[in-house]
Amino acid sequence: MTDARLIDGKAFAAEVRGRIAVEVAGLARDHGLVPGLAVVLVGEDPASQVYVRSKGVQTREAGMASFEHRLPADTDAATLHALVTRLNADPMVHGILVQLPLPDHLDAQQVIALIDPDKDVDGLHVVNAGRLAAGLPALVPCTPLGCMMLLEHELGADLSGRRALVLGRSSLVGRPVAQLLVHANATVTIAHSRTRDLAEECRRADILVAAIGRPQMIPGDWIRPGAVVIDVGINRVDAGEGKTRLVGDVDFASAVKVAGAITPVPGGVGPMTIACLLQNTLTAARRQAGLA
Ligand code: NDP
Numbered sequence: 001m002t003d004a005r006l007i008d009g010k011a012f013a014a015e016v017r018g019r020i021a022v023e024v025a026g027l028a029r030d031h032g033l034v035p036g037l038a039v040v041l042v043g044e045d046p047a048s049q050v051y052v053r054s055k056g057v058q059t060r061e062a063g064m065a066s067f068e069h070r071l072p073a074d075t076d077a078a079t080l081h082a083l084v085t086r087l088n089a090d091p092m093v094h095g096i097l098v099q100l101p102l103p104d105h106l107d108a109q110q111v112i113a114l115i116d117p118d119k120d121v122d123g124l125h126v127v128n129a130g131r132l133a134a135g136l137p138a139l140v141p142c143t144p145l146g147c148m149m150l151l152e153h154e155l156g157a158d159l160s161g162r163r164a165l166v167l168g169r170s171s172l173v174g175r176p177v178a179q180l181l182v183h184a185n186a187t188v189t190i191a192h193s194r195t196r197d198l199a200e201e202c203r204r205a206d207i208l209v210a211a212i213g214r215p216q217m218i219p220g221d222w223i224r225p226g227a228v229v230i231d232v233g234i235n236r237v238d239a240g241e242g243k244t245r246l247v248g249d250v251d252f253a254s255a256v257k258v259a260g261a262i263t264p265v266p267g268g269v270g271p272m273t274i275a276c277l278l279q280n281t282l283t284a285a286r287r288q289a290g291l292a
Contacts, residue, residue, distance in 0.1 A: 004229070004259035009042040009149050011025055013271035016149065017062055020278050024063040027285070030034025032176055035067035035285035037095040037277070040108065042080060043073035047097045055097070055274055058080045062278050067093060073103050080106060088116040093284035095121035117229065118288060123142065129171060132179050139280050144176040147209055147230050148184065154261050155207075156171050156226055159186035166199055166210035167218070167249065177209050197221070211248040220254025229255055229262040232269050 024217060027033045037059050041052045052068065059066040069083060080098075087096045096119045102108050111122070117127035123141035131138035155162070164186040167172035174190060181188045191201050193212075202208060202222040206228045210218055215235035233249030248265030256262055263269055286292040 004256045005261040007154060007261050007263045007268060009263055009268040010148065010271045011149060011154060013275040015213050016275040017278060019280055020173045021062045022226040023282060031289065031291065033285060033289050034065050035094050035281050036067060036092045037281045038067040038069065038093045039097045039099060040069045040083060040169045042075050043097045044102045052099055055277065058274050058278060059075060064281060065092060077106055079113060084129060088119060093119065094288055095119055095281035097122050119284055121277060121284055128177045132176060135183060139284060141176045142174055142273045142276035143173050143269060144180055145234060145276040146178045146269055147232065148179050148262065149272060150230060151228065153162060153206065157184060159184040162206040163204055164188045166209045168192065173211040181213045214249055215247050216251040220251060220258045223255050223258045225258050226260035229259045230269060231263050231265050234265060234270060252288035
């Protein structure tokens, strides 16, 4: 049996960003509209700082306006809430993203609830979650959107007749992915930490989306031959000699021998997340300007 096709998220994300840049240039030319994304970072979490920096760079590269708000770790809730309220009212800002996790003394749900749902480009506000669940137009969380773009690229937009298993039920990844798969007509099962026979559930799936945060937990012999595997997991493991490396939730070395197509980690779903953030910002700007 030949190895699975690699789904190159890095190359595909670059294509998506290129297409977005063309659309952004068209909006500026035809309507004088420059989509703006505000990112709020509280504290000095090193991983968050890296994400926020790349978000800023890629936003500007796409021709959009990037507004970064960096607040000290001891910022109180009232100050953060006042900033979000100000951004809600700012006509230059079409998308607002509050980088998570927040320091322990701040309640993420409370902050997300304050974001205008039309500017909620992370898709985490209950209004957007509800709209997605109801099959209405919504701002959809970026990583699930990225998973669906990769699947659509691989299999086409209509997944009728395909069995999909989503591993994980978080509101950030598992649940929205499952809903998007249902909207694409797949037959969907959601598995989680209380699922009894995970191996059997996996073996039935034509499409496997793994989002559990458990390094290399899914071995190749749980995968149905020819299945399309989307590995969302990002786990840092010891690589010896004091170094670390990133691995997914799927054991890539054995899975690549069985699957029909598979995303690598890194370079699979990860790069799609920021591309989809830009897509959501563009969508939000168009809707707010009455152009969608
Ligand atoms: P959460 O911790 O919020 O959710 C994990 C889910 O996996 C839960 O539903 C949990 O079940 C389930 N789970 C945990 N252990 C097991 C197990 N042993 N067997 C079956 N199910 C299990 O994680 P997230 O959804 O936020 O993230 C998942 C992974 O995706 C992480 O590795 C994260 O780093 C990565 N990620 C990657 C992104 C990207 O850009 N590529 C973006 C966001 C996340 P239960 O509900 O029962 O507890």
